[in-house]
Amino acid sequence: MIVEDDFMVADLNRQFTESCEGFQVVKIAHTGMEALEFISSTPIDLVVLDIFLPDIRGTEVLKDIRKSGYPADILLITAAHNADTVEETVRLGVFDYIIKPFDVARYKESLANYRHYRESLESGQDIDQRHVDVVVARAHKKNISPDTLPKGINATTMDLIRQALLPLRGEISIDDVCAAVPLSRITAYRYLEYLAQEGFLKKNQRYQRVGRPTTVYVREPG
Numbered sequence: 001m002i003v004e005d006d007f008m009v010a011d012l013n014r015q016f017t018e019s020c021e022g023f024q025v026v027k028i029a030h031t032g033m034e035a036l037e038f039i040s041s042t043p044i045d046l047v048v049l050d051i052f053l054p055d056i057r058g059t060e061v062l063k064d065i066r067k068s069g070y071p072a073d074i075l076l077i078t079a080a081h082n083a084d085t086v087e088e089t090v091r092l093g094v095f096d097y098i099i100k101p102f103d104v105a106r107y108k109e110s111l112a113n114y115r116h117y118r119e120s121l122e123s124g125q126d127i128d129q130r131h132v133d134v135v136v137a138r139a140h141k142k143n144i145s146p147d148t149l150p151k152g153i154n155a156t157t158m159d160l161i162r163q164a165l166l167p168l169r170g171e172i173s174i175d176d177v178c179a180a181v182p183l184s185r186i187t188a189y190r191y192l193e194y195l196a197q198e199g200f201l202k203k204n205q206r207y208q209r210v211g212r213p214t215t216v217y218v219r220e221p222g
Contacts, residue, residue: 001027002048003035003061004077013048013077016104020111032056036064044072046095046114051078051085059085062092075110077102105163112166153194157183161191171216172201192217 002017002025004010014025027042029035032053039047047065051058062074076089079100086097095117096110164180165172177188196203201217208214 001025001029001035001038001044001046003029003032003053003058004048004050005030005052005054016107017048017111020108020115022115023111030054032058032061035061039065039070039072040068044070045118046073046075048075048077051076051080059088059092062089062094066092073114075114077107103163105166109163109166150194152190157181157187158191161188161195165219168219171204171206171218173214173216189215 074094076097195201205213
């Protein structure tokens with residue numbers, strides 16, 4: 001469910017959401033009370049919530065959802081960026097907090113993290129410590145730490161490349177990365193190789209009738 005009082009923004013958020021694999025928007029609510037009334041009778045996995053609503057603040061919607069025990073996760077997209085609001089909503093257990101105006105790729109990355117997080121939980125079986133660690137990491141969107149990056153791999157450049165990879169499907173080549181990020185082919189190759197070594201990408205060779213084989217990469221599930 002998307003909770004947003006601006007009709008145009010709400011529709012854009014719906015389009016962005018439904019362009020991501022595995023997501024369907026079943027309700028757009030333009031007020032907090034409309035959102036609470038709907039969630040009280042309809043199971044919702046994820047609520048994309050704004051803070052500034054015409055009737056009640058989004059923080060009150062979030063508190064009511066938690067108080068009522070509705071099994072829904074919350075992703076905030078809002079212009080509210082003061083420290084008190086961020087602290088309050090994080091304590092209430094939001095899955096993510098995105099500040100307007102936002103980067104669409106950042107939003108889609110958050111949705112992808114959420115989908116992987118849910119998939120990790122939906123086996124329906126008891127899980128061991130390793131599996132718990134994976135679930136918690138996905139819930140908190142833990143990525144590569146700058147402190148663990150080897151020499152020659154920069155955290156900022158890595159983030160740019162990760163953002164460039166988000167919309168790509170199927171085989172990914174060095175040229176694909178260079179078209180999205182202003183890097184040399186050698187630099188792009190170095191980062192793709194690192195991601196392959198760490199298990200984020202799978203490396204393949206595409207053989208042609210003439211010339212050397214081309215190296216391509218495929219994003220690993222999750």
